[in-house]
Amino acid sequence: MKNVIVLGASGNIAKHVIDILVKKDDINLTLFLRNKSRLRNYDISKCRVVEGNVLDLKQLKDAVAGQDIIYANLAGDLEAMAKNIVKAMGEKGVKKLIFISSIGIYDSPLKSVLKPYRKAADVIEASDLEYTILRPTWFTNADEVDYETTRKGEPEKGSVISQKSLATLITKIIEFPENYIRENLGVNKPNS
Numbered sequence: 001m002k003n004v005i006v007l008g009a010s011g012n013i014a015k016h017v018i019d020i021l022v023k024k025d026d027i028n029l030t031l032f033l034r035n036k037s038r039l040r041n042y043d044i045s046k047c048r049v050v051e052g053n054v055l056d057l058k059q060l061k062d063a064v065a066g067q068d069i070i071y072a073n074l075a076g077d078l079e080a081m082a083k084n085i086v087k088a089m090g091e092k093g094v095k096k097l098i099f100i101s102s103i104g105i106y107d108s109p110l111k112s113v114l115k116p117y118r119k120a121a122d123v124i125e126a127s128d129l130e131y132t133i134l135r136p137t138w139f140t141n142a143d144e145v146d147y148e149t150t151r152k153g154e155p156e157k158g159s160v161i162s163q164k165s166l167a168t169l170i171t172k173i174i175e176f177p178e179n180y181i182r183e184n185l186g187v188n189k190p191n192s
């Protein structure tokens with residue numbers, strides 16, 4: 001069994017990922033979020049739900065203890081959140097982190113709205129974690145799975161990505177984490 005925790009489990013992408021993961025028998029899923037009434041999933045009967053704040057280091061450390069994979073689907077003060085996540089994972093000996101960032105964080109000049117996303121990525125890359133950072137383009141609700149990835153340093157491609165595609169990629173990383181170690185990937189719909 002693989003222990004997986006979703007930080008920010010009430011988020012849009014997290015909702016899709018949770019819907020896929022609850023159907024897998026080899027995953028023990030923990031949902032970490034500030035307010036559990038915000039969960040919108042149809043079936044979370046097999047999940048452990050923990051109310052907490054990523055900015056509270058003690059709550060975060062307790063939550064990540066014993067986990068194999070941390071999937072962070074967060075918004076807000078992402079630099080402070082990334083620092084707490086790196087610290088909590090280091091102290092609890094957890095190595096694998098999937099962190100959702102954004103397209104455009106290596107653009108120059110950097111848009112001010114993207115600064116927290118860039119800073120968070122810098123914090124994570126400076127750690128010794130087995131991270132996968134994802135930099136998706138703009139989300140759509142299209143009912144399709146169609147995506148490609150670009151590596152860090154390559155020009156980012158495309159302009160949109162369906163939430164379902166991004167969730168599918170995240171699930172694949174959770175299934176095969178060894179294929180995505182210390183990767184920082186742009187994600188887009190081909191030819192968009």
Ligand SMILES: NC(=O)c1ccc[n+]([C@@H]2O[C@H](COP(=O)([O-])OP(=O)(O)OC[C@H]3O[C@@H](n4cnc5c(N)ncnc54)[C@H](OP(=O)(O)O)[C@@H]3O)[C@@H](O)[C@H]2O)c1
Nearest residue numbers: 008010011012013034053054055074075076102137138139
């Ligand atoms: N929309 C786009 O087109 C687009 C494109 C590229 C990248 N992105 C980025 O991709 C990421 C994922 O997107 P999304 O749409 O799934 O995000 P979202 O729906 O805004 O989810 C973010 C989650 O973070 C949680 N959160 C915020 N502060 C927290 C804290 N201190 N402790 C615990 N949880 C906290 C929120 O929980 P609460 O319910 O407690 O508020 C919320 O559920 C976001 O950073 C987003 O900006 C978006």
